[in-house]
Amino acid sequence: MTFDFSGKVVLVTGAAAGLGFACAQAFVTAGARVVITDISQAALDKAVAELQGEGGEVLGLLNDASKSADVNALLDKIVERYGRLDIAVNNAGTSSPLSDFHEVAESEFDRVLAVNLKGVWLCMQAEIRQMLKQGGGCIVNMASATSRNTYPGAAPYVTSKFAVAGLTRTVAVDYAERNIRINAICPGNVATPLVLSMVEDLSVLSAKHAMKRLGTPAEVANGVLYLASDLSSFSTGSLLEVDGGWNAI
Amino acid sequence: MRFSGKTALVTGGAKGIGAGICKMLVQQGAKVIIADIDTAAADSLAAELGNNAVGLQLDVCEEGQWQAAIDYTESHCGQLDILIQSAGISRPASIEDADLNEWRDHMRVHGEGAFLGCKYAVASMKKTGGGSIVNISTVESIRPGPLFTCYGAAKAAQDAVTKTVALHCGEKGYNIRCNSVHPAATYTPLLQQYLDAAEDPATLEKIYAGMQPLNRIATVEEVANCVLFLASEESSFMTGHQMYVDGGVLAKPYPSGEGA
Numbered sequence: 333m334t335f336d337f338s339g340k341v342v343l344v345t346g347a348a349a350g351l352g353f354a355c356a357q358a359f360v361t362a363g364a365r366v367v368i369t370d371i372s373q374a375a376l377d378k379a380v381a382e383l384q385g386e387g388g389e390v391l392g393l394l395n396d397a398s399k400s401a402d403v404n405a406l407l408d409k410i411v412e413r414y415g416r417l418d419i420a421v422n423n424a425g426t427s428s429p430l431s432d433f434h435e436v437a438e439s440e441f442d443r444v445l446a447v448n449l450k451g452v453w454l455c456m457q458a459e460i461r462q463m464l465k466q467g468g469g470c471i472v473n474m475a476s477a478t479s480r481n482t483y484p485g486a487a488p489y490v491t492s493k494f495a496v497a498g499l500t501r502t503v504a505v506d507y508a509e510r511n512i513r514i515n516a517i518c519p520g521n522v523a524t525p526l527v528l529s530m531v532e533d534l535s536v537l538s539a540k541h542a543m544k545r546l547g548t549p550a551e552v553a554n555g556v557l558y559l560a561s562d563l564s565s566f567s568t569g570s571l572l573e574v575d576g577g578w579n580a581i
Numbered sequence: 582m583r584f585s586g587k588t589a590l591v592t593g594g595a596k597g598i599g600a601g602i603c604k605m606l607v608q609q610g611a612k613v614i615i616a617d618i619d620t621a622a623a624d625s626l627a628a629e630l631g632n633n634a635v636g637l638q639l640d641v642c643e644e645g646q647w648q649a650a651i652d653y654t655e656s657h658c659g660q661l662d663i664l665i666q667s668a669g670i671s672r673p674a675s676i677e678d679a680d681l682n683e684w685r686d687h688m689r690v691h692g693e694g695a696f697l698g699c700k701y702a703v704a705s706m707k708k709t710g711g712g713s714i715v716n717i718s719t720v721e722s723i724r725p726g727p728l729f730t731c732y733g734a735a736k737a738a739q740d741a742v743t744k745t746v747a748l749h750c751g752e753k754g755y756n757i758r759c760n761s762v763h764p765a766a767t768y769t770p771l772l773q774q775y776l777d778a779a780e781d782p783a784t785l786e787k788i789y790a791g792m793q794p795l796n797r798i799a800t801v802e803e804v805a806n807c808v809l810f811l812a813s814e815e816s817s818f819m820t821g822h823q824m825y826v827d828g829g830v831l832a833k834p835y836p837s838g839e840g841a
Contacts, residue, residue, distance in 0.1 A: 501832035508794030508829045520818065542751030542820055543758075551818035558810050566765075566803040568795060569832025570825040577751050580744045580821020 335557045337364035341414040342560070343406075344368050345397050345455060346424025348375035350524035351474065354549030355421050355556045360388030362557065367410055369395035369424065397424040397451030400458075407458040416466045419560045420459040422452045423474040425492075427530045430485035441488050448492030449499070456503060460512060468511030472559045473500045475516035477575040486530070497571055504569030513568040515559045520575030522547045542577025582610030583813060588658040590614040590650065592641050592698060593668030595622035597769035598717060601801035602665055602808050607633050609809070612658050616650055618668070641668045641694030647701045660709040663812045664702040666695055666739075667717045671771065673728035684731045691735035695742045703750065703757055711756030715811045716743045717804075718761040720827045724835060740823065747821030758820040760811045765827040766792060767799040793828025 337359055347356045347368035359366045360383050368383070370376040373394050380392035393409060396402045410417050426447040428440055452473050463469030478490045479497035497516055504514035521527050521537040523546050531537055538545050555574040558564055573579050589606050593599040595617035606613045607630045615630075616639035617623040623636030635657075639650050654661045670690050674683060695716055706712035718736050725733025743761040750757040766772060766789040779785040790797045807826040810816055825831050 504829055505794045505833050509796050542748045543818070544751060544754065547818040554815040554817075555819070558815065563806040563810060564826075565806075566795065566799040566826050566828050567807070568829040570827070570829075572819075572824065573822040574816070574818050575822075576818050577747050577821040580747050 335362040335561055337362040337419070337557075337560070340364045340418040341410065341416055342366045342419040342421070343410060343417055343459070344421040344423055345395065345451070346370060348372060348379040350526055351519065351522060351549055351552050352421070352423040353379055354553040355423060356383060356390070357386065358550070358553035358557050359419075359560075360386055360390065364419070365389045365391075365414060367391045367393060367414075369393050369397070369406060371396050371424075397422070397455055398446040400454050403454045403458050407462055411462060417459060417462050417469060419470045419472070420455065421472045421474070421556055421560070422455045422459075424451050424455075425474060425526065427526050428486065428488040430530060432485065433487045436488060441491075444488035445492050445495075448489070449495045452496050453499060456499075456514070460503075460507060463512050464510060470560050471512065471514040472556050473514070473516040475500065475518045475571060477518050477520045477573065477578040479516070479518050479571060480573075480579050489530075500571070501569040508568050513564070515564070515567055515570045515572060517552065517555045517559060518571050518573045518575060518579070519552045519555075520547050520573075520578045522549055522552055524549065540578055540581075541575065542580055545576060547574060547576055583809075584609045584611035584663075586610075587662040588612045588614070588654060588660060589663035589665060589812065590616055590637075590654055590661060590702075591665040591667055592616045592639060592694070593717075594665075595619050595626050595636070597667070597771060598764065598767060598801055598804050598808075599665070599667035600626055601805040602667060603634060604630060605802070605805045605809055606663075606812075607631070611663070614650070614654055614658070616668075639668075641666070641698060642689045644697055647697045651701045651705050655705060661702060661705045662709075662712045664698060664706075664712070664714045665717070665808060665812065666698045666715070668694055669717065671729075671732045673732065674730065675728055676730045679731050684734075687731035687735035688738065691732075692738035692742070695739040699742055699746045699759065703746065703755070706757045707750075707753075707755045712758075713812050713816075714743075714746065714757065714759040715808050716740075716759070716761045717808070718743070718763045718823070720763050720765045720825065720830055723763060723823070723831055743823075744821045751820060758811075758816070760816070760819055760822045760824060762804065762807050762811065763823055763825045763827060763831075764799060764804045765830045766790070767801060767804055769801060772798070793830045794833050795828035797828065799826060799828060
């Protein structure tokens with residue numbers, strides 16, 4: 333299937349690397365105008381150059397999703413440039429070293445929740461304000477297989493991803509009759525920089541999936557594009573598991 | 582095309598959601614076996630869809646007919662790549678009104694049907710390097726309303742089959758994925774039948790639509806789009822997943838609305 337997002341304006345946050353980058357790449361291939369954000373200017377420049385090399389109309393904007401002023405300015409810039417925002421993929425996220433729960437510093441809780449939860453919250457607020465003005469839109473949040481399951485030693489991350497699932501479902505119902513669909517994707521483990529920062533032995537991760545392998549960034553991007561496309565026009569408030577069967581276990 | 586060179590068997594393929602899936606699969610390049618208990622209706626749809634579709638007699642509760650259907654698929658199409666299990670019955674009744682025969686009918690069609698379909702499909706697909714199974718379930722298997730004692734329980738049984746097949750095939754490395762799709766109210770002949778029987782069809786239609794946060798009833802095509810995504814390679818990392826195409830109803834607190 334070749335998705336067609338010709339002319340659509342798409343925002344992917346945290347897209348300089350990993351799953352966000354794969355999503356941006358897939359949207360570029362599908363003909364969208366793609367805005368990518370990241371907290372690292374150098375990483376952003378590299379990603380933009382690579383996507384433009386693939387023929388994409390891409391705009392890279394430095395942005396911290398956990399800061400409301402930053403997020404609001406981001407939306408202003410997108411609207412100034414393109415006049416609208418059709419699709420938003422709230423992907424920006426961070427991980428936390430695996431550790432005993434009783435040892436986790438308060439500051440670590442604050443840091444992880446600020447990006448993974450507050451970031452999605454703030455981005456959705458700004459995106460929805462714009463989507464209401466233009467009469468609709470579509471949002472895909474990056475949740476996780478650990479939005480519905482646990483992972484030993486990963487309390488801050490799992491907490492944040494459970495919250496993203498609850499937030500997604502609640503807000504989806506709130507805006508269901510205003511032509512804004514909101515869903516989340518729950519990937520299993522993919523060998524991205526984020527996952528590699530948490531775990532050294534990938535074979536341990538493979539074993540968690542019924543398919544006994546890790547996913548690829550492209551497989552996750554396929555799920556995101558499905559949710560962003562009209563193929564999923566009757567889905568809102570749903571969690572799409574692209575997890576090799578992790579949550580079926 | 583998306584499904585070029587693929588062979589799909591669709592149970593309950595002659596009508597409703599199954600028929601919508603058959604049409605879309607043929608349009609996107611697949612060879613489709615329209616398996617249905619109503620052979621005449623299956624043949625008639627096959628004639629409409631052209632050379633890449635064929636009708637086949639299949640009562641999903643009969644093991645011998647499953648064996649024959651798989652034999653037919655292998656001998657006429659080479660291999661089975663995709664199994665869609667859409668055959669089903671739904672006769673709403675509360676625990677007080679439903680009798681044991683109703684319970685058994687529902688459990689047979691959905692529970693035994695899914696069991697047999699998966700059993701024979703896995704046996705066939707593992708010989709040829711893999712495949713994708715999509716079982717049509719319902720939102721009633723996740724959150725059954727009071728009138729879905731038999732249907733909800735039978736679909737929950739089917740869901741368990743879906744998951745265990747996904748896990749087993751993963752463990753064995755068969756490259757066979759198995760997922761379920763959970764529609765809410767959809768414009769099918771069954772729904773039309775309920776509407777036609779109502780004193781005030783327009784009011785009932787509004788009630789059905791209002792159950793979903795999207796405040797409308799799904800089209801068959803919207804459900805078929807979801808099924809084809811799971812049948813295709815685009816969902817290659819998805820197995821054991823319950824995919825909702827439900828207008829948001831399962832994101833909404835119970836009760837879902839009048840009649841749900």
